[in-house]
Amino acid sequence: MTGESARTIILRPAVLALLATGALIAAALLAAALFAAAGGWWTPWAARYIQGVDVSHHQGAIDWRTLAADKVAFAYIKATEGADHVDTRFAYNWREADAAGLPRGAYHFFTLCQPGARQASNFIAIVPRVEGALPPAVDLEHMGPCREGPTMPNVIAEARVFMDRVEAYYGARPIIYTTREFHDAHLAELRGERFWIRSIGTPPSFRERDWIIWQHHNRGHRRGVEGPIDLNAFRGDAAALAAFAAGASSL
Numbered sequence: 001m002t003g004e005s006a007r008t009i010i011l012r013p014a015v016l017a018l019l020a021t022g023a024l025i026a027a028a029l030l031a032a033a034l035f036a037a038a039g040g041w042w043t044p045w046a047a048r049y050i051q052g053v054d055v056s057h058h059q060g061a062i063d064w065r066t067l068a069a070d071k072v073a074f075a076y077i078k079a080t081e082g083a084d085h086v087d088t089r090f091a092y093n094w095r096e097a098d099a100a101g102l103p104r105g106a107y108h109f110f111t112l113c114q115p116g117a118r119q120a121s122n123f124i125a126i127v128p129r130v131e132g133a134l135p136p137a138v139d140l141e142h143m144g145p146c147r148e149g150p151t152m153p154n155v156i157a158e159a160r161v162f163m164d165r166v167e168a169y170y171g172a173r174p175i176i177y178t179t180r181e182f183h184d185a186h187l188a189e190l191r192g193e194r195f196w197i198r199s200i201g202t203p204p205s206f207r208e209r210d211w212i213i214w215q216h217h218n219r220g221h222r223r224g225v226e227g228p229i230d231l232n233a234f235r236g237d238a239a240a241l242a243a244f245a246a247g248a249s250s251l
Contacts, residue, residue, distance in 0.1 A: 045203050046216040049233035050241055052076070054107065054215070057089040059225050064093075064100035066224030072102065074234060074241060076137055079106040080122045083114035090126065103245050105134025107177065108162075113146035116161035123162075124169050134245050135172040137196060138162060140187065141179045155186040163193075172247050175212055183207070196232075211235060212244070 051071055055062060056078035067075075075097050078087040090106070097104040106127040110119060127136070140159060145151060152158045163174045177196040178187060183206060196213035197204040204211050213232050220231035234241050 046233040049235060052232045052234060054230045054232060055093060057087050059229055062093060063224035064096040067222055068100040068102045070223040072222060074103045074134060076105045076107050079108060079127045081109035082111040083118035083122050086126050103134055105137060107137035107139055109139045111142050112151045113149055116158035117165060120162045120165035123166060129170055132245055135247060136166050136170055136174040137177050138174045139177045141182045143182060156190055180206060
């Protein structure tokens with residue numbers, strides 16, 4: 001007993017030193033991770049997934065070849081909004097992303113101010129039906145009041161009209177982009193759909209089994225783009241991403 005007690009006393013300063021060193025290393029790694037995440041280059045919890053971006057006219061002129069070379073494996077491009085708005089840079093971004101060899105899909109910003117059928121017609125009129133594109137996406141996050149006319153009384157019903165029409169035209173069910181606020185207000189009862197979840201900095205805490213894409217940063221930085229850009233993680237490997245795109249090509 002005496003010998004063991006003495007040994008413990010002798011080793012204690014070394015153990016404490018090791019623990020202190022370990023704590024310092026852990027703190028340094030955490031600080032580095034937080035710095036990288038805040039700087040827009042990396043979200044630690046998303047690093048194990050395939051990385052992509054989503055863009056609109058807000059990103060301005062994009063050098064797509066440079067962007068594609070900066071660890072970007074796919075892109076979603078804003079095409080339309082509501083029943084009549086078209087993103088001014090969609091045609092350019094759609095063409096140049098393809099020229100850069102980057103798998104790309106188009107998304108529609110859904111408002112609560114026009115019927116889903118009219119919004120689907122707007123999207124279909126603008127987005128080409130091409131083999132190998134990623135499935136269409138519908139952005140369901142608009143929480144503001146409508147400037148003209150009443151807000152739609154049944155969001156799920158109108159969203160389903162949009163998705164049904166788009167699916168019939170492109171041969172792939174649209175994926176739903178949403179926020180926690182919009183989901184809880186309008187989509188909690190929705191079943192059987194695939195989701196693209198906005199959850200900045202931390203893994204999605206809702207629709208954990210249903211999400212395919214996770215938007216983990218809204219002010220990221222990638223070469224080829226001046227200013228901030230949204231960063232996304234695809235839930236799967238390269239083969240799964242290829243299969244995801246192939247599901248949209250049954251025209």
